[in-house]
Amino acid sequence: MATRGRLSSVAIAVLALLAEEPMHAYRMQQLMQERGVGIVVNVRNRSGLHASVERLTRDELIRVRAVERDTRHPERTVYELTPHGRETLLTSLRDNVATPAREFPLFPAVVSFLHLLSPQDTRVQLELRAEALQRQLAETQAVLTASREHGVPRLHLLEHEYLQTATSAELDWVRAVSRDISTGALTWKPYA
Incomplete structure (x- = not known):
């Protein structure tokens, strides 16, 4: 019954939904879409x-509760959380909230090699990133607004608030670096 490694974000989402109630994969996907989990x-x-559901079933964190058959829908397998799955989910939530993970996102890695681009090229690319970040902020704001209009409690929107704050901070940094390149406060000679 041991789980293999850390839980992925998809696995945590599946376990969390099944902690609310048993459901089939199509319902999980619907709820994730409605809540903006994507x-x-x-x-x-x-x-x-489906791969995550299979893995969680294999690891005995969830199990088949029933198979629904009716004439209006294809056969649907309803899953439920096992006691081991509930404990694993709660442990994972506690661990991931309390301890920052050593993640290695791509953006900081490529920033460390900007010296290979010219300052002008870097500024253009940063401006494109700023536009993309602005679009992400608009998408997140749209989810927050729609969710609040539908009465979704703030507790279920905290991840969107966090993402909005993190994206805003990145956008501020990208704009500041781009501005410093434009004004000549940051310059270099490319190596390549």
């Missing part, structure tokens, strides 16, 4: 969700 968890394709 902004913080990569659930764009159904195959990733």
